[in-house]
Amino acid sequence: MRTLILILSFVVVIQNCKTASGKCLEGDCKAGSGTQEMKDGSLYVGPFEDGKKDGIGTLTYTNGDKYIGDFEDDMQSGEGTYTYADGDIYIGQYEKGKRNGQGTYKHTNGDVFVGQYKDGLRDGQGTYTYASGDKYVGSYVAGVRSGQGTYMYSTGEKFQGEWKDNSRNGAGKYYNKRGEVLLDGTWSNDEFQEKPAM
Known part of the structure; x- marks a missing residue:
């Protein structure tokens, strides 16, 4: 019984690690440049620091949205361009993963x-x-x-x-x-x- 509990605990820990960091497909996803598949299926290509997205990278979402720009502490922070699957585009500043500061939003309807x-x-x-x-x-x-x-x-x-x-x-x-x-x-x-x- 103890063995089963230990195995289940190990599986839970492994799953949590995958959830936190995603899956590194190529390169160095700890302290270099690499390609990482996130837990939701989105794909990040760019630099890492301490296992977190940090620097200028590209994040492509499963719904077709794409962000190209600055990351800090695993979040969009700084200057970036977010292109939505429907054609809308935001170009501007980000802070802690959200649009913050000066920006331009162009809708497909003009x-x-x-x-x-x-x-x-x-x-x-x-x-x-x-x-x-x-x-x-x-x-x-x-x-x-x-x-x-x-x-x-x-x-x-x-x-x-x-x-x-x-x-x-x-x-x-x-x-x-x-x-x-x-x-x-x-x-x-x-x-x-x-x-x-x-």
Whole structure:
């Protein structure tokens, strides 16, 4: 019985080692350059330090996504390019495996975002240009338009003011294509409410 327990314990330890480091297919996956198959089937090619991905490498996922760029302590950290299987592309900064810092995200439908990211989401100042010709320049919080921003329509009209949860909320002005103010006052959930009190 003790022998069986020892064997099972050894198997568990071996499985845990495979889970932690993956399988080295080629080269030096401890402190050099190599090719490693991860536990989820993704494939990493690049440098290692202390058995962890470290330096400029390529990580190809089983779903067709691919990341080429900096790694540190086994995570995406620094500058990198992430190409999604559907054709979307992100080029920019990473920290601890997530988009953090300045970056550019190009959608296959033609939309492009250039700006700040935090924990993988648009956060801070940014410019989102839509394929339709519309453009938003302003603040983002946790992935949505929030704070001060200007939305310019392809028709030439624009809204300038406060946003919350992707909608016009707070004080703002709506201009026609000649630059004349059509609406000036308080907005709630994209709807104009009233003019400010005099």
